Amino acid sequence: MVDGNLPVFQLCFSDIVVMITMKRFFPTLFVICFVATIDALSLIPDTLKDDFFAIYRKAAVTSRDIQVAPVTPENVTFYLFTKDDPKRFVKFQKDNLQKVNLPMNGKVAFLVHGWTGDREADWYTEIKDNLLNKNYGVVEIDWKEPANEYYYISSINTYDVAKIIADTMLELSQKKGVPLKNMLPIGHSLGGHIVGFIGQKVYEKSGQKLPRIVALDPAGPLFDVRPADKRLNSSSAEVVHVIHTDGGTFGYKDTIGTLDFFVNGGSSQPGCKRVDLADLTTITEPLSCDHRRAPFLFAEALAYPREYIAQKCGSWDDFEADKCQNGEKVAMGDLNSRNRGKFYLKTGKDRPFFKIEEEEKKKAGKEVEKNADKGTDKDSSRNGNRQDEKEKNKGPLSGIKEAARSVIG
Structure with missing residues (x-):
């Protein structure tokens, strides 16, 4: 069992080493460890930390054996x-x-x-x-x-x-x-x-x-x-x-x-x-x-x-x-x-x-126009912007998850 007196981030990072060795690393662990570390540094306002932990408060898992009690019909x-x-x-x-x-x-x-x-x-x-x-x-x-x-x-x-x-x-x-x-x-x-x-x-x-x-x-x-x-x-x-x-x-x-x-x-x-x-x-x-x-x-x-x-x-x-x-x-x-x-x-x-902002509609129209200008600097710019947008759309945890997948193989 986890010792409640030990800082969460210390537990997380000690378990990371074990789990990488055992190739049982899960992306979710990265998230809770990162946020726990930030928590220790007091870099996030309490209201935001509370909201985050309402979602991820039970995400941390360790390499220790976990006893899972069976779910019974009374639980549903x-x-x-x-x-x-x-x-x-x-x-x-x-x-x-x-x-x-x-x-x-x-x-x-x-x-x-x-x-x-x-x-x-x-x-x-x-x-x-x-x-x-x-x-x-x-x-x-x-x-x-x-x-x-x-x-x-x-x-x-x-x-x-x-x-x-x-x-x-x-x-x-x-x-x-x-x-x-x-x-x-x-x-x-x-x-x-x-x-x-x-x-x-x-x-x-x-x-x-x-x-x-x-x-x-x-x-x-x-x-x-x-x-x-x-x-x-x-x-x-x-x-x-x-x-x-x-x-x-x-x-x-x-x-x-x-x-x-x-x-x-x-x-x-x-x-x-x-x-x-x-x-x-x-x-x-x-x-x-x-x-x-x-x-x-x-x-x-x-x-x-x-x-x-x-x-x-x-x-x-x-x-x-x-x-x-x-x-x-x-x-x-x-x-x-x-x-x-x-x-x-x-x-x-x-x-x-379903009500898309007028600016979005105008933007969509411009994209169509750019697509018609193939081979021009406009088209090249669109491709560059698209690549930038891809990077944005990877999400806040993409680097962490990609690192985890490299471990999992």
Whole structure:
């Protein structure tokens, strides 16, 4: 066990040496060690440190053996809402389904929060209300105890949590007559991987794939070095609908589903300040801003599907250069789409996010003009600016994560 009297940064750096030797180094450790060291130097205001640790307060892991207690059905609670009475819920658990009353042919969505979250997740209500308007029953899932462990432990807990949810869905299908084809799991961050495991468990036990799962910026740390069968993947359901907003930092960077939306390129969102770790004055807001944007974008996409039209394209650079005008288009909130591939779209910095600032529109127009001037100094300048933007979009933790990957190999 960790001695609470020993400074965190000393523990971190002593464990780094051990973990590098054992090739068990994780990117998350870098983050907590860096911030802990800064904390010791009193370089960040208390309010900002509190906000950061609300996200990463349990991220540090060591090379010592960690005993992970199994997650039991008592650790996962379900809250059912229906359109008939959207303000009231029926609370139930896996072994207590007698209170559940759903139309046999009704659609049911299951919302799954991420690390350090609970049923009070601020995006639950908005997505719930928008789905109720589409005649879904909505089940808000609370797995707060397993979610509030060290990040490493919570990431392991996702397997058990997914199994409990999958078993509950199968029980609802068998005992309450709700077809599996009408069930839609939706998860954010660690919840994004949980919905992937749910799809895999349902298929394993029933031989039937879920028609669709939705992963909202699925977690990147630890999962980005796992094999496909140990995380969300493109075979987790018939359609694996993924929205990327913070790839390379808190979110999963690369294509991971069958239908991947890369909003504003997928790693950096307008209105979320970029943080330069060499200049602490840039730390002026939650570092999770980009990551937290995904569920709210999805909520708006459900309510305003015509405002969130994405275009199939080979890359963000090609999309910005208008090289994919003839590509497929799909609404990001379309829950019936069967499109496959990488899709891109732009949004603004303030709600509603589909309202792009006039300056952005003008900038986009200028980029089109520059693209027409191939072979000129303007084109060369655009390429240089694009490279600069790439460096910015790598995210505040990119150097740290790249160093970690070089160790992992």
